Amino acid sequence: MTKIGLAFQSDKSPQTYAQLAQAAESYDIDVLSVFSDLMFQPPILALLEMARVTDRVRLGAACWNPYSLHPYEIAGQLAALDLASNGRAYLGLARGSWLGDVGIEQPRPISHLREAVEVIYRLMEGKTDGYHGEIFQLAPDVRLRYAVRRPRPPLLIGTWGERTAAFADGLADEVKIGGTTNPAVVARMRKRLKSSALVVGAVTVVDTDGAAARARAKTEVATYLPVVAELDSTVQVPVDLLVRMQALVTAGESEAAGALVPDELLDLFAFAGTPAEVAARARAVIDAGAARVEFGTPHGLSDERGVHLLGAEVVPRLRR
Incomplete structure (x- = not known):
């Protein structure tokens, strides 16, 4: 499972x-x-x-x-x-x-x-x-x-790297790709691993207000997209977009940087939206070969609400 x-x-x-850990353990979090x-x-x-x-x-x-x-x-x-x-x-x-x-x-x-x-x-x-x-x-x-x-x-x-993954396979119990929700990347890495389990994690923002969750996720993703976009050979992100985004992040204008993130890119680099939308994206990653999905900070519009929604509404959808 x-x-x-x-x-x-x-x-x-x-x-x-302490509060967040207790809440997480009260749900079906591993x-x-x-x-x-x-x-x-x-x-x-x-x-x-x-x-x-x-x-x-x-x-x-x-x-x-x-x-x-x-x-x-x-x-x-x-x-x-x-x-x-x-x-x-x-x-x-x-x-x-x-x-x-x-x-x-x-x-x-x-x-x-x-x-x-x-x-x-x-x-x-x-x-x-x-x-x-x-x-x-x-x-x-x-x-x-x-x-x-x-x-x-x-x-x-x-790691994202092919050589590091080959070295880690069998030595590590798990190999993790961080900062992606792209099934194509997951499937490619899964094919490289013969023994180690694959973990996939990324920024997560879940809320019943899906639009607000996605807007917050874009702000978060903008801080690391210039790094991970270069690692994902299955996606062609315009270089000028990444340069503008990085400049805004460096200037402390993360919300403005996030506003530059197109919806189609967001769905390749974050779990974002309503509980049903986040669960559907996680299911796609699981179907592509992930043995563990790791939902990353900030989880929701607030830490507490995000952990609650993930535990109460997203995880049960993935256990079915």
Whole structure:
């Protein structure tokens, strides 16, 4: 059966995360994720708060980044989350975007991800024979100085790339494409994966006022469309449109940028509209090969209403 997840931006108070996590778990939601985007709060704050008030849902960062955070730090945060959640954590890793804004280069992404996975799991498993990769090293006898709940929490790798997907297939329990609701992209990635489950996530805005939901979604999508549109070879988005959109976003005029997003593009990069419309778009993604759909921030015109409508009116349509 297809799994359903919610993904949250890391910009809220601990109390808000607790309330949203409790609401999500009261519905038929399987996974709660927290983004690890540039200049937002580290996801571990929200995840630990969610772990405190839930008993069933899986929890993880989508995703930690081994360019900005050393694998031994990721291992420590993963171990803490797995302990706090009584074994419900997953390890999410991705190359990420926008790190050039803080002077971090991102060469050799596959090597970075491969070695990060190796170092994290070696530390979690308590291996002490050292590791000498091209990027990361562990001296002999280096180990975590505390007990871990599980040596190998499940792995998710986020990517759009064909080569990274090939590397991740079989190694990762899940491979995630973020920022798309395009069935053509989903079907293409599903064909590349022989072993790993496919996760698809994107901005989500659901409301009984479908027009208002779509307008809000356009504003949200405008912030990342210039990045993901270049990754989707099945869609030709005019370059001048992306340039104008990016300029408005940079100038802090996100609503004006969103107004430039055509309806047909919105439906390829977001779940937006009434509960029936969002469910229909999610069903198309599932039919194309997604094993898990992850509905992303902001969920609705307000966080609380969005989580409620997804849990009460969208998820039941997908379980039928």
